[in-house]
Amino acid sequence: MPTLSCLCGDIRLTLAKRPDFIHACNCTLCSKTGARWGYFQPSEVTVAGETKGYCRADKVQPNAEVRFCPRCGATTHFVLTAAAAAKFGNVVMGVNMLLAEPDALAGIELRYPDGRAWRGEGPFGYVRQPRILGAEGGVEP
Numbered sequence: 007m008p009t010l011s012c013l014c015g016d017i018r019l020t021l022a023k024r025p026d027f028i029h030a031c032n033c034t035l036c037s038k039t040g041a042r043w044g045y046f047q048p049s050e051v052t053v054a055g056e057t058k059g060y061c062r063a064d065k066v067q068p069n070a071e072v073r074f075c076p077r078c079g080a081t082t083h084f085v086l087t088a089a090a091a092a093k094f095g096n097v098v099m100g101v102n103m104l105l106a107e108p109d110a111l112a113g114i115e116l117r118y119p120d121g122r123a124w125r126g127e128g129p130f131g132y133v134r135q136p137r138i139l140g141a142e143g144g145v146e147p
């Protein structure tokens with residue numbers, strides 16, 4: 007099972023499986039939190055250590071609460087807000103796959119959603135073709 011950790015090691019995340027794909031999204035939240043998200047059912051992720059959370063203040067009802075390590079500041083994961091979980095069910099969380107060892111991600115598809123242009127509902131576009139991560143690479147474009 008893949009294990010991820012923040013820079014200082016206080017936060018560790020254990021995944022029940024590898025993600026089906028990883029998003030390198032260009033939206034404001036993903037860019038400024040420095041995250042490449044893999045998506046999981048909440049039951050598939052175990053978080054060890056105490057994280058802090060932030061919900062963006064420029065949305066009336068934000069759907070995601072980004073969690074981070076209070077010691078080193080690394081973005082670790084996001085969870086749905088209580089309002090979003092009530093609306094959609096608590097069906098998904100995101101894990102920052104940049105915290106994985108690069109060779110743990112070989113063979114996973116990295117996708118590039120155009121989140122910056124997305125209007126908040128319906129399908130989103132992609133800014134470029136996906137690529138398959140190699141053993142050497144990590145998840146940087």
Ligand SMILES: [Zn+2]
Binds near residue numbers: 012015016075079
């Ligand atoms: Zn840390």
